[in-house]
Amino acid sequence: MSGKEIVLFASGDLRPSANVQCWPAQSAMEEKLGEVVASMGFEIRRGHPYKAEEKHGFLASQREGMDAFAVLDPNVPVIIAESVWQYSHHVLAGLTSHKGPILTVANWSGQWPGLVGMLNLNGSLTKAGVDYATLWSETFEDDYFTERLRAWLNGQPVVHDVSHVSAYTGAGVKADIAELADRLAHDFRRNKVILGVFDEGCMGMYNAIVPDELLMPLGFFKERLSQSTLYHATTQVSDADARAVYDAMLERGMTFHLGTDPAQHLTEDQVLTQCKMYIAAVRLADTFGCEAIGIQYQQGLKDLLPASDLVEGILNNDDRPDVRNAAGKVIRQGEAIVHFNEVDECAGFDAVMTNRIHRALGQPVETTLHDLRWGDFDPTGSTDEFVWTFEISGAAPPAHHEGGWKGSDSMRQPPMFFPFGGGTLRGVAKPGEIVWSRVFIEDGVLKIDIGRGRAIALPDEETQRRWNLTNKEWPMMHGVLTGVNRDQMMAKHKANHIQVAYALSAGDADRCALAKAELARQLGLVVNLCGVDEAGLNAA
Numbered sequence: 001m002s003g004k005e006i007v008l009f010a011s012g013d014l015r016p017s018a019n020v021q022c023w024p025a026q027s028a029m030e031e032k033l034g035e036v037v038a039s040m041g042f043e044i045r046r047g048h049p050y051k052a053e054e055k056h057g058f059l060a061s062q063r064e065g066m067d068a069f070a071v072l073d074p075n076v077p078v079i080i081a082e083s084v085w086q087y088s089h090h091v092l093a094g095l096t097s098h099k100g101p102i103l104t105v106a107n108w109s110g111q112w113p114g115l116v117g118m119l120n121l122n123g124s125l126t127k128a129g130v131d132y133a134t135l136w137s138e139t140f141e142d143d144y145f146t147e148r149l150r151a152w153l154n155g156q157p158v159v160h161d162v163s164h165v166s167a168y169t170g171a172g173v174k175a176d177i178a179e180l181a182d183r184l185a186h187d188f189r190r191n192k193v194i195l196g197v198f199d200e201g202c203m204g205m206y207n208a209i210v211p212d213e214l215l216m217p218l219g220f221f222k223e224r225l226s227q228s229t230l231y232h233a234t235t236q237v238s239d240a241d242a243r244a245v246y247d248a249m250l251e252r253g254m255t256f257h258l259g260t261d262p263a264q265h266l267t268e269d270q271v272l273t274q275c276k277m278y279i280a281a282v283r284l285a286d287t288f289g290c291e292a293i294g295i296q297y298q299q300g301l302k303d304l305l306p307a308s309d310l311v312e313g314i315l316n317n318d319d320r321p322d323v324r325n326a327a328g329k330v331i332r333q334g335e336a337i338v339h340f341n342e343v344d345e346c347a348g349f350d351a352v353m354t355n356r357i358h359r360a361l362g363q364p365v366e367t368t369l370h371d372l373r374w375g376d377f378d379p380t381g382s383t384d385e386f387v388w389t390f391e392i393s394g395a396a397p398p399a400h401h402e403g404g405w406k407g408s409d410s411m412r413q414p415p416m417f418f419p420f421g422g423g424t425l426r427g428v429a430k431p432g433e434i435v436w437s438r439v440f441i442e443d444g445v446l447k448i449d450i451g452r453g454r455a456i457a458l459p460d461e462e463t464q465r466r467w468n469l470t471n472k473e474w475p476m477m478h479g480v481l482t483g484v485n486r487d488q489m490m491a492k493h494k495a496n497h498i499q500v501a502y503a504l505s506a507g508d509a510d511r512c513a514l515a516k517a518e519l520a521r522q523l524g525l526v527v528n529l530c531g532v533d534e535a536g537l538n539a540a
């Protein structure tokens with residue numbers, strides 16, 4: 001091996017259909033990256049082959065990744081290049097024992113969730129305590145990228161500007177906010193909270209698993225539930241009950257884009273089965289006393305049922321169809337049952353804090369995670385600001401959408417991800433003030449990044465362009481973050497997901513952000529403010 005050689009790994013999905021369909025984008029990215037690296041006097045060699053019989057060159061399982069790293073000199077520099085949604089555990093094992101420099105790279109494209117995949121890997125490496133550098137680029141020719149790539153290739157550190165981050169201290173926090181935080185923290189610890197976890201470890205998201213030991217001191221405990229239980233419970237719901245939930249959504253004005261071919265279209269049968277799953281999920285949350293639940297939903301469940309995305313969005317809305325328990329009592333009527341998509345437990349804990357804080361402060365309680373899918377300036381010129389495309393397949397509540405239920409529709413999930421279909425709960429997030437946050441694990445402790453921002457309206461053609469460049473079936477928020485630019489966000493964020501919630505005004509949002517920071521501090525988390533400062537939040 002020459003001293004100028006860099007070994008490249010590409011982690012993929014566990015679903016062969018996704019790997020085949022996404023391979024051309026990965027291959028094009030690797031070619032471009034290879035050219036740029038070559039122009040700097042280095043050479044990329046793939047650490048694993050293109051597999052002609054499988055029609056792609058991704059590492060597609062944990063074992064395959066382990067085997068690829070097992071034959072590698074542990075001291076060579078490696079690049080993990082991502083243009084697709086990937087399962088971090090395919091490469092995490094190898095990276096935990098790798099001694100040479102590690103660089104994660106993603107292309108700045110929304111076509112497939114490659115940025116999302118890389119951010120998940122970054123969060124997972126951070127949790128695992130593995131040193132790495134990270135970069136992203138649209139063309140691989142811009143100065144930001146090339147300067148840092150050259151530095152990394154030459155053994156120098158890759159430095160990003162994270163001057164937007166400051167430690168939250170709690171000094172001088174407003175008395176009413178401190179008191180609210182104290183009351184909630186005390187309640188968590190005294191009465192405890194259950195997060196219902198339907199099969200944790202979704203999709204290799206190691207970063208999304210919070211060790212019980214870190215949750216227990218906060219008063220949070222997991223109820224480990226199985227998706228088999230959810231499947232069985234779904235099959236026990238009557239057709240009439242499912243129809244009533246469907247009718248309740250239609251009465252609220254939601255649109256379902258139905259077709260006739262279940263392999264390609266959303267069918268009424270799929271929606272009715274999703275309604276059964278919604279009822280089953282609410283009943284299980286009630287039976288086990290779970291304040292929040294997370295459905296892993298992809299592996300395993302996708303081979304049995306339509307996707308749970310519609311279910312997750314309904315659960316996260318205060319205004320949702322009634323569900324009765326065996327005794328005939330409506331379960332938590334008019335209250336969201338917080339759902340954390342993809343069993344992201346960091347998001348689940350955050351969402352419970354958000355729900356409690358916003359309810360106490362008289363603010364909208366609905367909250368969801370989104371993927372940091374992509375972002376761009378608006379070429380129509382409607383705004384000068386950089387606008388993120390926050391987008392997730394499930395869990396976005398209708399209350400977030402322009403027009404609420406009436407502004408929400410449901411489209412079939414892509415067949416390559418979901419063979420049995422199932423609809424989404426789609427919409428464009430309404431303009432408004434938001435609080436964003438992310439809980440993550442670093443140095444063995446829980447930390448949280450908290451910031452402010454706005455969801456903005458973009459012209460229809462720009463919304464459509466963004467949907468066409470990403471997943472047009474999924475709900476989307478046009479997010480503008482306060483005091484954090486694109487590269488700062490990418491450098492600092494330790495997860496594929498971002499938690500968002502609305503407040504009624506900028507001042508209200510500042511108070512909600514402050515309350516979350518103070519609650520998290522009182523619970524013992526390390527709290528970072530991103531793009532906002534403590535004095536500013538206290539001034540609201």
Ligand SMILES: C[C@H](O)[C@@H](O)[C@@H](O)C(=O)CO
Binds near residue numbers: 085371497
């Ligand atoms: C369908 C995909 O696998 C998604 O689940 C993926 O893009 C994510 O949302 C990851 O957070």
